[in-house]
Amino acid sequence: MTKVITVLGSTNIDKVVRVPRFAHGGETLKIDNHTIEVMGGKGLNQAVAAARSGVLTQMITKVGQEFDLAANMADENLNTDGVLRSATEETGQAYIMVSKASGDNMIYIYGGANADMTKEDVATQADLIAKSDFLIAQLEIPVEAVIAGFKIAKEAGVTTILNPAPMPEFGDLPEDLLNLTDIIIPNKHETALLTGVNINNESDLDANAAYFMDRGMHTVMITLGSKGAFYMTSDGKKGMVPSFKVAAVDTTAAGDTFIGAMATRLHANLDNIEEAMRYGSAASSLTVSRRGAQPSIPTEDEVLKVLGQ
Numbered sequence: 001m002t003k004v005i006t007v008l009g010s011t012n013i014d015k016v017v018r019v020p021r022f023a024h025g026g027e028t029l030k031i032d033n034h035t036i037e038v039m040g041g042k043g044l045n046q047a048v049a050a051a052r053s054g055v056l057t058q059m060i061t062k063v064g065q066e067f068d069l070a071a072n073m074a075d076e077n078l079n080t081d082g083v084l085r086s087a088t089e090e091t092g093q094a095y096i097m098v099s100k101a102s103g104d105n106m107i108y109i110y111g112g113a114n115a116d117m118t119k120e121d122v123a124t125q126a127d128l129i130a131k132s133d134f135l136i137a138q139l140e141i142p143v144e145a146v147i148a149g150f151k152i153a154k155e156a157g158v159t160t161i162l163n164p165a166p167m168p169e170f171g172d173l174p175e176d177l178l179n180l181t182d183i184i185i186p187n188k189h190e191t192a193l194l195t196g197v198n199i200n201n202e203s204d205l206d207a208n209a210a211y212f213m214d215r216g217m218h219t220v221m222i223t224l225g226s227k228g229a230f231y232m233t234s235d236g237k238k239g240m241v242p243s244f245k246v247a248a249v250d251t252t253a254a255g256d257t258f259i260g261a262m263a264t265r266l267h268a269n270l271d272n273i274e275e276a277m278r279y280g281s282a283a284s285s286l287t288v289s290r291r292g293a294q295p296s297i298p299t300e301d302e303v304l305k306v307l308g309q
Helices: 042-052 112-116 119-123 126-130 143-155 175-179 188-195 202-213 254-265 273-288 300-306
Strands: 004-008 012-019 036-040 056-063 078-085 092-099 105-110 134-137 159-162 219-223 229-233 238-241
Touching (some): 004 042, 004 126, 036 042, 042 056, 042 254, 056 126, 078 126, 119 126, 119 143, 134 143, 134 254, 143 159, 188 202, 188 219, 202 219, 229 273, 238 273, 273 300
Parallel strands (some): 004 134, 012 092, 056 078, 134 159
Antiparallel strands (some): 012 036, 092 105, 219 229, 229 238
């Protein structure tokens, strides 16, 4: 049976500028490049990562009337039947500064059509969700829309994956969203905002995972940047999957690539969780070694080469 992944989330036009380093408050720095525009958005990044790893991927998102669908979502294996258009808002925008010194980024998002996504919009895509193996969502669209999608997924027996990013300013998530989530994949900053426990050692990782387990999730993955990724499952299995060491050029979309690529390998019963996470880590390592969001996401053949397969 062919695996199907559906991504419910954002589409952004990324406006990227490379800076020598991040400026301090009140400081002015010269740059030697113009702003470039590439496709991004956490939702689209994750969908492209899955599609480029050879799995049929369906994208449910909302864009402006001006958006060129054929030009900007033409990846093989990416089904765009779930792309909706806002009657009032333009496509979302992300303003990204990338440090030449470290490859780290700072991102500011204008929601645009992403913020116009409603639970009623999601309901129109119930058939797409129901025929999926996994439904992946993030928080660059309204949380009510994510909850609606997860309800449809749970009723259809589809495994739900939540990437809680960006975290709401109030630093919390609705309990009904957490209760509908099977697998949660935050980074170390996002999980600390949710749990109140900063990660400094293994016991902190255990405490963060326990927080989510207590709210009904059966699997927790916490991405730790260059230190790799931690996981714990409800049956008590846990471990660390190391990262692949590369010279970081641009960390934009690294976490998104990990999630989308990992999901293409993950079995429904999670019996290959470390193998799937290792694949995601290899894909992410390629992403950080290149510039841009969507342009940096690797193909399956590239990832397999890193893995020596």
